[in-house]
Amino acid sequence: TACSSKYVLSQMHPMWQGPLVVPGGDHQSPIDIAVRKTVFDSELKPLVATYDPQTCQQIWNNGYSFLVEYDDTTDKNTLKGGPLQDKFRLCQFHFHWGESNDWGSEHTVDRRLFPAELHLVHWNSDRYTLFEEAVMEENGLAVIGVFLKVGKRHEGLQKLVDALPAIRHKDSIVEFNRFDPGCLLPANINDYWTYHGSLTTPPLTESVSWIIMKQHIEVSHDQLAVFRSLLFTSAEEVQKSMVNNFRVQQPLRSRTVRSSFS
Numbered sequence: 001t002a003c004s005s006k007y008v009l010s011q012m013h014p015m016w017q018g019p020l021v022v023p024g025g026d027h028q029s030p031i032d033i034a035v036r037k038t039v040f041d042s043e044l045k046p047l048v049a050t051y052d053p054q055t056c057q058q059i060w061n062n063g064y065s066f067l068v069e070y071d072d073t074t075d076k077n078t079l080k081g082g083p084l085q086d087k088f089r090l091c092q093f094h095f096h097w098g099e100s101n102d103w104g105s106e107h108t109v110d111r112r113l114f115p116a117e118l119h120l121v122h123w124n125s126d127r128y129t130l131f132e133e134a135v136m137e138e139n140g141l142a143v144i145g146v147f148l149k150v151g152k153r154h155e156g157l158q159k160l161v162d163a164l165p166a167i168r169h170k171d172s173i174v175e176f177n178r179f180d181p182g183c184l185l186p187a188n189i190n191d192y193w194t195y196h197g198s199l200t201t202p203p204l205t206e207s208v209s210w211i212i213m214k215q216h217i218e219v220s221h222d223q224l225a226v227f228r229s230l231l232f233t234s235a236e237e238v239q240k241s242m243v244n245n246f247r248v249q250q251p252l253r254s255r256t257v258r259s260s261f262s
């Protein structure tokens with residue numbers, strides 16, 4: 001699919017902090033969301049996410065996370081409303097997690113870390129024709145971030161967890177169909193924070209409207225343990241567990257984080 005391009009990754013190590021200096025990078029992600037500094041914006045509209053489970057295509061290990069990819073050649077999986085002026089197409093979702101339940105998320109709320117964070121990646125199909133094009137543009141991407149907490153088992157996630165052993169090594173891929181990404185959203189998607197930022201892995205372009213859900217989802221300890229059974233490395237290399245695949249927090253600079261709730 002348009003977004004099945006490989007991450008152009010330098011030799012990343014788990015706690016990737018990157019030698020890359022991003023020219024004029026003062027809109028970088030992730031950030032800490034200091035709740036008392038957020039600004040309620042009553043103009044923010046409800047988010048409208050429409051996903052078709054039938055357009056799910058494959059799940060693969062890209063050596064940094066695992067991606068579940070969707071057919072983004074039509075407007076079957078769309079995101080609009082919220083802070084967005086245009087219509088965006090889902091191309092993939094992936095996660096970031098820690099080696100322990102004490103950390104793993106990329107964003108934090110009042111410095112609170114979560115054990116993992118889900119990213120649903122969408123690109124602006126009103127203005128661009130390909131994900132790769134949108135990645136380079138200021139209004140190109142919209143990523144929904146959802147925090148994961150360890151608790152009860154997430155029934156919808158289990159189908160994905162069961163597929164992970166088949167993609168243990170970097171660059172392994174398996175067909176994956178009929179998965180509804182909507183089942184990973186919290187019950188209430190109308191309470192969120194939003195700010196303008198960047199990709200958290202190369203190319204780190206400042207093309208993302210971030211929409212971070214206030215409400216988390218719960219997954220079981222065992223489900224998260226399967227995430228940690230994945231490897232950064234390919235079958236020929238010395239094994240390295242895929243854990244701590246999050247970027248360090250970046251300065252907010254002159255940005256304001258808006259909230260859709262007061």
Ligand SMILES: CCOC(=O)CCc1ccc(S(N)(=O)=O)cc1
Nearest residue numbers: 006007119121135143199200201
């Ligand atoms: C031009 C190719 O660019 C890519 O493949 C970037 C993919 C990419 C998508 C989303 C994210 S995240 N963690 O900020 O949601 C990082 C990198």
Ligand SMILES: [Zn+2]
Nearest residue numbers: 094096119200
């Ligand atoms: Zn991500």
